[in-house]
Amino acid sequence: EKEEERVLVxxxxxxxxxxxxxxxxxxxxxxxxxxxxxxxxxxxxxxxGVLMATISFTMDIIxxxxxxxxxxxxREIGDIxxxxxxxxxxYPTAMATFSTGFSQSITPHSGGSGIPELKxxxxxxxxxxxxxxxxxxxKVVGLTCTLVCGSTLFLGKVGPYVHLSAMAAAYLGxxxxxxxxxxxxxxxxxxxxxxxxxxxxxxxxxxxxxxxLFSIEVMSPYFAVRDYWRGFFAATCxxxxxxxxxxxxxxxxxxxxxxxxxxxxxxxxDLLETFFFVILGTICGIVACAxxxxxxxxxxxxxxNRLTAKLLATDKPVYTVLVVLLLAxxxxxxxxGQFMASRLTMKEYLTSLFDNRTWSMLAPNTSGIAKPGGLWxxxxxxxxxxxxxxxxFLLMKFWMLxxxxxxxxxxxxxxxxFIYGAAIGRLLGEVVALLFPQGLHSEGPxxxxxxxxxxxxxxxxxxxxxxxxxxxALLVCEATGHLGHVLPTVLAVLVANAxxxxxxxxxxxAGIIVKKLPYLPPIRSRHIASYGVAxxxxxxxxxxxxxxxxxxxEVLVALDASADTEYPVVESTGSPTLVGxxxxxxLVTFLxxxxxxxxxxxxxxxTAGTLGDDCAVEPIMLQLSPWTSLHQAYHLFQLLKLQRVFxxxxxxxxxxxxxxxxx
Numbered sequence: 084e085k086e087e088e089r090v091l092v093x094x095x096x097x098x099x100x101x102x103x104x105x106x107x108x109x110x111x112x113x114x115x116x117x118x119x120x121x122x123x124x125x126x127x128x129x130x131x132g133v134l135m136a137t138i139s140f141t142m143d144i145i146x147x148x149x150x151x152x153x154x155x156x157x158r159e160i161g162d163i164x165x166x167x168x169x170x171x172x173x174y175p176t177a178m179a180t181f182s183t184g185f186s187q188s189i190t191p192h193s194g195g196s197g198i199p200e201l202k203x204x205x206x207x208x209x210x211x212x213x214x215x216x217x218x219x220x221x222k223v224v225g226l227t228c229t230l231v232c233g234s235t236l237f238l239g240k241v242g243p244y245v246h247l248s249a250m251a252a253a254y255l256g257x258x259x260x261x262x263x264x265x266x267x268x269x270x271x272x273x274x275x276x277x278x279x280x281x282x283x284x285x286x287x288x289x290x291x292x293x294x295x296l297f298s299i300e301v302m303s304p305y306f307a308v309r310d311y312w313r314g315f316f317a318a319t320c321x322x323x324x325x326x327x328x329x330x331x332x333x334x335x336x337x338x339x340x341x342x343x344x345x346x347x348x349x350x351x352x353d354l355l356e357t358f359f360f361v362i363l364g365t366i367c368g369i370v371a372c373a374x375x376x377x378x379x380x381x382x383x384x385x386x387x388n389r390l391t392a393k394l395l396a397t398d399k400p401v402y403t404v405l406v407v408l409l410l411a412x413x414x415x416x417x418x419x420g421q422f423m424a425s426r427l428t429m430k431e432y433l434t435s436l437f438d439n440r441t442w443s444m445l446a447p448n449t450s451g452i453a454k455p456g457g458l459w460x461x462x463x464x465x466x467x468x469x470x471x472x473x474x475x476f477l478l479m480k481f482w483m484l485x486x487x488x489x490x491x492x493x494x495x496x497x498x499x500x501f502i503y504g505a506a507i508g509r510l511l512g513e514v515v516a517l518l519f520p521q522g523l524h525s526e527g528p529x530x531x532x533x534x535x536x537x538x539x540x541x542x543x544x545x546x547x548x549x550x551x552x553x554x555x556a557l558l559v560c561e562a563t564g565h566l567g568h569v570l571p572t573v574l575a576v577l578v579a580n581a582x583x584x585x586x587x588x589x590x591x592x593a594g595i596i597v598k599k600l601p602y603l604p605p606i607r608s609r610h611i612a613s614y615g616v617a618x619x620x621x622x623x624x625x626x627x628x629x630x631x632x633x634x635x636x637e638v639l640v641a642l643d644a645s646a647d648t649e650y651p652v653v654e655s656t657g658s659p660t661l662v663g664x665x666x667x668x669x670l671v672t673f674l675x676x677x678x679x680x681x682x683x684x685x686x687x688x689x690t691a692g693t694l695g696d697d698c699a700v701e702p703i704m705l706q707l708s709p710w711t712s713l714h715q716a717y718h719l720f721q722l723l724k725l726q727r728v729f730x731x732x733x734x735x736x737x738x739x740x741x742x743x744x745x746x
Contacts, residue, residue: 125316128316136322138223139244139287142226180400182225185221186221189221192218196591199600201246202595202602206304207725219250223247226247229493235410237410242495242496248279253272256272280302281298281315291319300554351536352567363507364578371583381485381488436508436509437538443513484503504541504544505538507545508540508542509535511541536567542555543555543558555576613714617713622730626736626738628651628653631700637694638674650664650665651663661729662703665700673697673698705725708730709732709737720742725742727741727742728740
């Protein structure tokens with residue numbers, strides 16, 4: 084005690100000006116109270132948006148410079164074919180291998196998109212260490228190296244960036260509890276995660292409105308309207324900051340769209356062209372079904388194959404080297420890459436496909452070829468028409484993208500399917516422009532077909548059908564700044580979604596299925612007979628229950644018989660009326676503080692007691708009837724994020740339903 088007093092006196096003696104420090108502390112407390120009068124949510128959402136926009140912009144600059152270094156090396160190395168091949172293939176292989184090794188060495192949760200796991204978390208399932216801050220650095224570094232590979236890997240950043248935003252939101256939520264000195268609220272955590280989804284999309288495309296809508300469609304089967312403004316505020320702050328940094332960096336003169344197109348059209352499309360947009364939606368829906376089926380089959384096949392399964396379990400970088408080397412060899416520009424415009428970056432792919440000019444008219448025109456800034460020339464090969472290069476690009480990228488999704492590195496898959504859909508639309512638009520060079524109306528002034536409009540609709544339709552989202556129609560308009568084709572784009576998206584949703588689960592739901600995450604899949608059957616399925620047909624009937632009068636022996640038997648986190652408590656053994664629940668931790672405490680009936684006299688801890696007297700029995704807030712339908716139980720589990728519900732008949736316990744039974 085004397086030592087402690089001496090230390091306390093010593094500490095206080097080394098702190099000068101106690102009165103001034105006390106006044107300063109009081110001033111800071113007053114400022115905090117005044118600032119938080121409007122609600123602390125505004126400040127933390129603003130910080131989240133600005134922080135993620137800054138990281139996204141910095142990442143884009145680093146990726147652009149590293150990719151430029153790769154292109155400089157490829158150009159300056161000379162005309163020796165072997166050296167050019169090595170410079171083209173080894174650079175992305177080294178980057179992808181480092182991405183895999185670095186991210187996987189820190190945490191295994193950094194690989195892949197991250198959206199399937201985040202969907203599972205938002206449904207109330209706890210995934211340990213998935214939102215840990217150590218995962219943040221691994222994902223940032225790994226994603227940067229992945230994006231440096233460019234169109235060789237043909238991967239994007241949307242999915243991992245949504246994951247990064249969620250990790251930042253979780254960390255800011257912990258900071259909020261420290262600053263406000265409040266307890267950690269799960270509802271507040273959920274609100275921050277919901278806002279983080281929109282921020283992740285908005286800071287990649289600079290599209291706040293479609294970012295919010297896309298995050299709602301993809302991430303949440305149910306959405307609380309009270310979270311709507313949080314998502315919009317954070318997404319707007321992030322998108323505004325992301326485009327403002329481009330102005331500060333002298334990339335643009337003012338805030339503009341990320342993929343700004345030159346579609347200045349007084350007459351965007353003819354009414355008769357609606358038929359071709361419907362055809363485009365149908366094609367995108369069919370191709371999306373084939374892509375989703377093949378991608379899910381490939382993910383399963385890689386895990387079942389002995390060689391690949393062993394590599395993915397023990398030597399992930401070796402698997403990455405083999406796959407990336409194959410993809411880089413296929414895209415080698417003097418080889419097959421010359422028929423796929425492989426020298427273009429991901430952004431240049433979209434910029435060229437959204438070109439306002441008709442390529443079939445520019446190709447034979449010498450003056451058109453001489454125009455500067457013609458990215459479309461990468462698609463115009465002397466020995467193949469633009470139709471041939473676009474078709475070859477679609478055929479090759481189909482299996483290459485499926486193979487790239489098996490890589491164990493941080494990568495997004497939305498941008499590749501966005502570009503793939505734009506290529507489908509561009510090909511159909513060029514074909515229609517070839518068939519009708521003067522437009523669909525022969526009378527009156529010529530109104531030529533605009534293939535770029537079909538590229539816009541194709542990008543939205545294919546991306547929407549793969550992700551089961553309709554908001555991609557608005558996303559493509561926000562990202563390009565063009566609204567002239569919004570109606571045919573929405574029509575194509577709806578047609579494509581109608582086909583894909585009927586036949587295949589979405590890309591992210593497929594990831595949940597393959598990874599066997601504890602997530603409730605959508606009820607695919609809409610047959611009238613499915614509404615007749617009742618809870619009593621699939622509920623668990625053998626439920627370990629405790630009575631209020633049970634003692635040490637009964638509690639010990641119950642804990643040994645089941646590993647549940649909570650146990651139902653009934654009135655008595657003869658009257659199984661459900662009165663509440665008790666947690667497993669309380670039962671363990673009960674055993675530790677009470678004596679065993681057969682314990683020796685000297686080892687008794689306390690007098691014998693009953694469960695009802697010594698444990699806090701929580702009341703039952705929700706219970707199901709045996710005649711509750713499957714659809715009703717399913718919606719309750721999703722809406723309230725339930726893990727387990729007890730079933731009663733006239734108040735008596737007859738069973739239980741957990742997520743496993745609902746699945």
